[in-house]
Amino acid sequence: MLQKFKEHINSDFSFLSDKKLLIAISGGIDSIVLSHLLHLSNFDISFAHCNFNLRGNESDEDEVFIKELGKILNKKVFTTHFDTENYAKENKKSIQIAARDLRYNWFKELIKEYQYDYIITGHNTNDNLETFLINLSRGTGLEGLTGIPPINGKIVRPLLAFSRDEIVLFAIKNNITWREDKSNASIKYVRNKVRHQVLPILREINPNLLSSFQNTLTYLNESQQIIDEKVAEISSKIIKKDPNGILKIDILEFDKTPHKKAYLYQILKDYGFTEWNDVVDLITAQSGKQLFSKEYRLIKDREFIILTKINTALEAINQFKILASTRKIKKPIALSLNIVSEEIDIDNKTIYVDKDLLKFPLIVRKWEYGDYFCPTGMNGTKKISRYFKDKKLSLLDKENIWLLANADNEIIWVISYRQDNRFLATNTSKNILKITAL
Numbered sequence: 001m002l003q004k005f006k007e008h009i010n011s012d013f014s015f016l017s018d019k020k021l022l023i024a025i026s027g028g029i030d031s032i033v034l035s036h037l038l039h040l041s042n043f044d045i046s047f048a049h050c051n052f053n054l055r056g057n058e059s060d061e062d063e064v065f066i067k068e069l070g071k072i073l074n075k076k077v078f079t080t081h082f083d084t085e086n087y088a089k090e091n092k093k094s095i096q097i098a099a100r101d102l103r104y105n106w107f108k109e110l111i112k113e114y115q116y117d118y119i120i121t122g123h124n125t126n127d128n129l130e131t132f133l134i135n136l137s138r139g140t141g142l143e144g145l146t147g148i149p150p151i152n153g154k155i156v157r158p159l160l161a162f163s164r165d166e167i168v169l170f171a172i173k174n175n176i177t178w179r180e181d182k183s184n185a186s187i188k189y190v191r192n193k194v195r196h197q198v199l200p201i202l203r204e205i206n207p208n209l210l211s212s213f214q215n216t217l218t219y220l221n222e223s224q225q226i227i228d229e230k231v232a233e234i235s236s237k238i239i240k241k242d243p244n245g246i247l248k249i250d251i252l253e254f255d256k257t258p259h260k261k262a263y264l265y266q267i268l269k270d271y272g273f274t275e276w277n278d279v280v281d282l283i284t285a286q287s288g289k290q291l292f293s294k295e296y297r298l299i300k301d302r303e304f305i306i307l308t309k310i311n312t313a314l315e316a317i318n319q320f321k322i323l324a325s326t327r328k329i330k331k332p333i334a335l336s337l338n339i340v341s342e343e344i345d346i347d348n349k350t351i352y353v354d355k356d357l358l359k360f361p362l363i364v365r366k367w368e369y370g371d372y373f374c375p376t377g378m379n380g381t382k383k384i385s386r387y388f389k390d391k392k393l394s395l396l397d398k399e400n401i402w403l404l405a406n407a408d409n410e411i412i413w414v415i416s417y418r419q420d421n422r423f424l425a426t427n428t429s430k431n432i433l434k435i436t437a438l
Contacts, residue, residue, distance in 0.1 A: 027179035030122030334438035
């Protein structure tokens with residue numbers, strides 16, 4: 001296996017040859033064999049071991065075992081302890097997901113602090129097949145059936161091409177010892193149930209199951225590549241991004257596209273949406289309709305479906321006050337306020353008001369239904385909602401607009417859009433206040 005491993009590294013992972021590698025080592029056979037293989041191949045490796053405090057003395061014995069291996073192979077060993085159960089409870093996650101999050105976050109910290117190039121994990125072909133079957137049973141798109149990626153950013157998995165049988169045989173032949181996690185025998189976990197109950201039946205049906213699976217993975221990955229290329233082609237025609245990174249799907253262009261649900265799934269799958277029929281229905285929904293995932297929302301506008309991140313940072317704050325002495329604010333919007341002797345710059349970003357007509361503290365706030373103002377260049381009053389409609393502003397545009405108002409809530413300025421007539425500076429104004437949106 002050692003020679004096969006070296007050839008595999010040279011052909012598919014040659015970029016690792018002069019890199020500083022951090023092995024995620026549990027003490028189980030996969031990570032232990034991986035460590036020996038990389039050591040025998042003369043790689044620059046260190047060990048990172050997590051004690052999740054889930055198995056009492058066994059967890060502590062695993063840690064001792066890894067430290068001893070580090071001494072034997074003369075490798076640096078990093079260890080840490082986690083209160084995994086408490087973390088899972090506080091974050092409402094399963095133990096498995098909690099442990100995964102904790103360890104990968106820690107690995108990232110080690111990489112940054114000690115300048116390692118890659119994290120190396122011991123996933124093998126059997127792990128890949130188990131993941132495939134779990135995803136298949138739960139329901140997934142094609143990408144959920146393409147297997148664990150051998151390279152995923154800073155995470156590299158060079159044992160994916162090797163079966164568990166090959167790994168065990170190598171360990172036995174080379175008198176390599178490892179730690180057995182007794183929980184791996186319990187079928188209360190889904191992965192173990194697949195491993196101990198499902199796979200034996202599949203092997204009865206097809207003794208060459210792993211080989212067939214590897215071939216299938218190759219075909220599925222090639223199919224996914226074709227899909228990715230087509231989605232990229234369609235996306236270039238229908239997706240626009242504004243300077244703030246907000247994604248907009250052009251409804252008119254997208255309406256010409258067949259298989260709308262499939263394309264929307266491919267475009268939006270990473271944003272947490274699950275009700276795909278509702279997502280498709282947005283195309284023909286009334287303007288203003290919204291759909292939410294945990295962190296994102298989709299907004300139906302006149303011409304676009306808009307994807308934006310849910311911003312909760314300012315939602316709990318209704319208004320911001322500006323004192324008479326204030327000269328500059330940075331939040332929620334950057335404004336400067338200065339007394340001047342004359343009006344110079346006239347544009348949507350700057351207004352000149354008669355300070356003596358203002359009532360402090362001024363208020364910066366979002367608009368509300370029922371708000372009205374007296375727009376410059378017009379006679380009488382106008383509701384803010386009507387003004388927005390006439391400007392054909394999207395729901396997102398309207399949400400991002402701030403109003404500047406008097407202490408009694410009379411609107412002075414729809415910031416960066418239109419000033420109110422009532423507070424305009426005139427030739428008789430003694431104190432002219434220049435307010436600029438920065």
